[in-house]
């Protein structure tokens with residue numbers, strides 16, 4: 001069985017809510033695969049024990065990492081993530097912060113890649129309204145961009161669709177097993 005570690009940090013609960021929804025969506029495909037880890041409560045050393053990783057991070061303070069991730073991220077410098085698949089999701093606010101939209105997801109994605117990880121779970125930028133984002137590369141987000149400030153009504157469907165995509169990329173299900181959301 002594929003073991004997936006979902007590491008998240010949150011300041012006001014939105015990223016935790018999304019993490020729980022992602023876990024539930026994976027459970028609907030194959031139960032018990034995803035372990036949730038709040039980076040405020042547990043260090044990052046266990047990352048290497050999982051087959052795949054999902055990292056969830058909101059952007060705070062005009063383009064900065066959420067504070068628990070800020071405290072923890074240097075631990076990644078000691079980790080070898082060579083060949084490990086890592087999918088990211090971010091929380092942001094496209095109206096309030098159009099010039100630093102989802103920046104933290106981009107910063108964390110680059111750190112994971114620097115440690116050798118293979119990034120998966122890229123997401124189109126169509127339908128979002130922002131100016132600049134460090135989370136965008138080659139015309140797509142480096143992970144799932146969620147926006148509970150501006151488009152909360154889209155979050156549930158975005159998560160369902162993204163989880164199917166990532167489950168295929170992780171090799172948890174095949175294309176044929178995916179269901180139309």
Ligand SMILES: Cc1cc2nc3c(=O)[nH]c(=O)nc-3n(C[C@H](O)[C@H](O)[C@H](O)COP(=O)(O)O)c2cc1C
Pocket residue numbers: 009010011012013014015016058059060061062063064066091092093094097100101102103148149
């Ligand atoms: C003071 C403040 C600064 C923020 N800065 C950014 C930002 O630079 N970019 C962005 O996309 N969102 C920004 N946000 C929006 C948060 O990322 C968003 O509200 C998110 O859902 C919070 O997630 P959390 O509840 O998991 O902490 C900011 C919010 C606040 C209150």
